[in-house]
Amino acid sequence: MMTGSKPELPLRRYVDMHIIKSMLLVGIAYYVAALIAIHQTITPEGIAILWPPNAIVLAAFLIYPFRYLPFIAAAGITAELVASAPFFPLWSAICFALINLSSVSLAAFLIRRKSGQNFNFDRLKNGAYFLVFGPFLSASIAGMLGGGVYVFLGRTDTSYLSLWQIWWFGDALAMLVLTPLIVVLARWMQAGFPHFKLHFLLEAFLLWLVVIIIGYQSFNIESSDNAYLFFTPVWLVFLGIVAAIRLGVAGASTTVALITAFAVEHLLRGTHPLIVNMPQNALLLTQEYLAIIAIVSIGLALLIQEIAEQRDELKRHENALKAQNQFLEERVNERTLALKEVNQALQHANDRLAKSAATDELTGIANRRHFLSEVERELQRLRLDGQTASAIMIDIDHFKLVNDNLGHDAGDKVLRDIVEPISQAIRPRDLFGRMGGEEFLIFLSGADYDMSNAVAERIRLAIESLTVNYREHQINITASLGVAQWDGNSHLDELFYQADKALYQAKNRGRNRVFNITNIESENRSSRGSNHEDHFELP
Numbered sequence: 001m002m003t004g005s006k007p008e009l010p011l012r013r014y015v016d017m018h019i020i021k022s023m024l025l026v027g028i029a030y031y032v033a034a035l036i037a038i039h040q041t042i043t044p045e046g047i048a049i050l051w052p053p054n055a056i057v058l059a060a061f062l063i064y065p066f067r068y069l070p071f072i073a074a075a076g077i078t079a080e081l082v083a084s085a086p087f088f089p090l091w092s093a094i095c096f097a098l099i100n101l102s103s104v105s106l107a108a109f110l111i112r113r114k115s116g117q118n119f120n121f122d123r124l125k126n127g128a129y130f131l132v133f134g135p136f137l138s139a140s141i142a143g144m145l146g147g148g149v150y151v152f153l154g155r156t157d158t159s160y161l162s163l164w165q166i167w168w169f170g171d172a173l174a175m176l177v178l179t180p181l182i183v184v185l186a187r188w189m190q191a192g193f194p195h196f197k198l199h200f201l202l203e204a205f206l207l208w209l210v211v212i213i214i215g216y217q218s219f220n221i222e223s224s225d226n227a228y229l230f231f232t233p234v235w236l237v238f239l240g241i242v243a244a245i246r247l248g249v250a251g252a253s254t255t256v257a258l259i260t261a262f263a264v265e266h267l268l269r270g271t272h273p274l275i276v277n278m279p280q281n282a283l284l285l286t287q288e289y290l291a292i293i294a295i296v297s298i299g300l301a302l303l304i305q306e307i308a309e310q311r312d313e314l315k316r317h318e319n320a321l322k323a324q325n326q327f328l329e330e331r332v333n334e335r336t337l338a339l340k341e342v343n344q345a346l347q348h349a350n351d352r353l354a355k356s357a358a359t360d361e362l363t364g365i366a367n368r369r370h371f372l373s374e375v376e377r378e379l380q381r382l383r384l385d386g387q388t389a390s391a392i393m394i395d396i397d398h399f400k401l402v403n404d405n406l407g408h409d410a411g412d413k414v415l416r417d418i419v420e421p422i423s424q425a426i427r428p429r430d431l432f433g434r435m436g437g438e439e440f441l442i443f444l445s446g447a448d449y450d451m452s453n454a455v456a457e458r459i460r461l462a463i464e465s466l467t468v469n470y471r472e473h474q475i476n477i478t479a480s481l482g483v484a485q486w487d488g489n490s491h492l493d494e495l496f497y498q499a500d501k502a503l504y505q506a507k508n509r510g511r512n513r514v515f516n517i518t519n520i521e522s523e524n525r526s527s528r529g530s531n532h533e534d535h536f537e538l539p
Helices: 008-040 052-063 066-084 090-115 124-153 160-191 198-219 234-269 279-358 368-385 399-406 408-417 419-425 449-464 492-508 517-530
Strands: 389-396 431-436 439-445 467-470 473-476 479-485 514-516
Touching: 008 052, 008 066, 052 066, 052 090, 052 124, 052 160, 066 090, 090 124, 124 160, 124 279, 160 234, 160 279, 198 234, 234 279, 279 368, 368 389, 368 431, 368 439, 368 492, 389 449, 389 492, 399 408, 399 473, 408 419, 408 467, 408 473, 419 449, 439 449, 449 479, 449 514, 479 492, 479 517, 492 514, 492 517, 514 517
Parallel strands: 479 514
Antiparallel strands: 389 439, 389 479, 431 439, 467 473
16 A cells, blocks of 8 residues: 555645645735735726736636636635735725635636636637626626725725726726736746747837837827827727737737736826816726727737638648548549559450450351351341342361371361461452361352352462471362352352352362352253253363
8 A cells, every 4th residue: 555655645746836836926926916006006096997916816717727726716815815904904805805706716617617628818709708707797796896895994985886887997907908918828838938930029029119109109198288199099909900910819918918008107197198077087988998909909819810720720621631632533543543454454355255256266267156147247238239249168178087197186287277378369358257177158248150259269279289287297188169149139048058059069079179059050951951961160
C-alpha cells in the first residue's frame, strides 16, 4: 500500500501549488484592481465609472478548471474585504464581496454551461453568451443587490434606481473592456504566444498611436467652444472597427481598453465633449459610448475570426475533397485502364476464338462450317443480283499412300503446303475451305464455265509442280478437280453435289485432271446419239 501511495504525493503537491499560485494571482489582481477603481475611476461626485475587480474574477472563472474555482472565489472574497474594509462597515463589505462573487459565479456557470468548459472568445456565439450572462444579467443582478446595500448604509441621497443603474453600468463596462482581453491573453499563454509578423506589429503600433492622438484631442475639451468636428469620439468607433478587422479579438480588446483609459481619465478631470447639465448624465453617456465601442469592435472581431476559421475549414474540406476526388479519379483511371486491358484481352481472345471457330486448325484456311456459311451468304447476294458462280472440288490423288508410307505427319505437311499454290491461283475474293481429310472446296463468285475451268486447270498444274520436302523425302503429288456451275436457283447442297459428282468422274478417269459437270451432260447426250462410250475430257 505504501509503495502505491508514494507516487501520488509529488503530483498532489504539484497540483496544490498551482492552486495556491492561482489564488495569489487572482487575489492580488482583485485587490489592485479594487484600489485602482476606488482611486482612479470614481468621479468627484462619488460615481464609479467602471469596476474592474468583477471583470478579473469573471475572467478567472472562465479560464481555470472547475476544481480551482472555490479557491479562487475565496481569494476574491478576501481581497474584497481587505480593499473595502477601510471605506465600509464590515457587514457591508461582506455583503459587497458575496454579491460580487455570487453574480460572477452565476455568469461563469451559465457561460461555460452553454459554450463548453474550455471557454474562449473564438466564436460569435461565445461572445453572445458572455454578453447576455455577464454584462447584462450578472452585472444587473449585482447592481440590484448592491444598490440595496447602499440604501441601507444611508450614505447617498441618490434614488435606488439610479444606484442600480450606476452599479450595473460600472460592472458591465469593466466586463466588456477587460474580461475578453484577459481571457484571450491567458489562452495565448496556455497555447504558447503566437509568432507575430513584423507588418502585424507595425500595423498595431500605428493604429494605437492614432488612437492615442485622436483620443487625446477628442476628450481633452473643457468647453463646447473648443470642440472640433474632425476630432470627435466618433472616429474612435471607426478605429475600433479597424482594429477588429485588422488585429482580431486581442487587438480589438486592447484598442477598446486604450479608448476606455482615455475616456475615464478625462471624465475624472471633467474634460469631455458631451454637452450635459449634470455630471451624472455625462458619465452615463460615456459608459454607453464605451459599451457600444466594446460590443461593436469585439463582436465584429469575433465574427471576422469565425468567418476566417470557417473559410479555412472550408478550404481544408475543399482540399480534402480535391485529394479524395484525385484519388478516386486515379482509381477510376486505374480501373478503366485495367478494364480496357481486360476488354482488349477479351477482344483478342474472342478474335482468336472466332478465328479458331472459323479456321481449319491444320491448314489455316476456312473450315467446313465457316466456309459453308460464307458461301450461303454469297449465294443469297448473287441470287438477288442475278449473277453466276462456280464451285471447284479438289481431292489429292493417292493421299492414303502418303500417310501409310511416310506417316500422318507427312500427310499433314502435304495438306499445309498445297494451300499456298491454290491460294495463288484464285482471286482474293474467292472462298477457299477445307471440307475434311484431303478434300478442299473453292467457290468462285461470278465465274462462268470457261473461267472456272481455267482456274481449276491452274490449280491442277500448280499442285502437280509442287514438291513437298519432308525430312529426307521429296513428295510429289497430283490432284483431281471437279467443277460445277451454279444455275442461279439451286441450293448450296445441289451445287456441291454436282462438283463432287464431277470430282468422282475425274478420279474415275485416271486422276490428275479437271472434270466439269457439263462434260457429263455432254457425254450423256453424245452417248444417246452415237451409242458408244467415248467421252470428252479436258486436256
